[in-house]
Amino acid sequence: EAGVVQSPRYKIIEKKQPVAFWCNPISGHNTLYWYLQNLGQGPELLIRYENEEAVDDSQLPKDRFSAERLKGVDSTLKIQPAELGDSAVYLCASSLDGSPSDTQYFGPGTRLTVL
């Protein structure tokens, strides 16, 4: 069974440019998460979807970040415009039902560098 797929794996952009990340979760998983991870630290939740509904986006900086999961399957996270402080790894994860004890399966992440 294929795992969580993310693309691109790496992205280097100039500040103020837009950037988008794509995630395809494990088939049948209703819950999809986007996390931001700084080097050596734990991931921080940006947004959580149950099917196509964003049920927790309280930590998403909505002035520059947006996300969508239109058909309840794959998802896109966008930053516009990017700032130097956005340099980090963006992780996507999926789980069956989103309960705290459920197993989250992570993709390899997209490493973003903003110059």
Add this chain to the structure above:
Amino acid sequence: TQLLEQSPQFLSIQEGENLTVYCNSSSVFSSLQWYRQEPGEGPVLLVTVVTGGEVKKLKRLTFQFGDARKDSSLHITAAQPGDTGLYLCAGGASGTYKYIFGTGTRLKVLA
């Protein structure tokens, strides 16, 4: 704000040594999970503990959930270079669907 503090932050040990990583919070968690993350990869789940006082063993790894469900520990016996990685605890606070990760412990096991 719910926080999961891990200690130590960094740990470098020789192969064959034992170690313990701690995960502490002032909040009660309905369950706690431990992940290991290697460079360039996403975290991979090691174990889930759900009952206060629960102890789970996974080969050389022993996980314990505190009686009050506010803390957890990970003990590795006879560490091997393959244990090297970033260890993360994570959990959902009781009564919410909020899920947070700990601050992380970076382990390096030298051959």
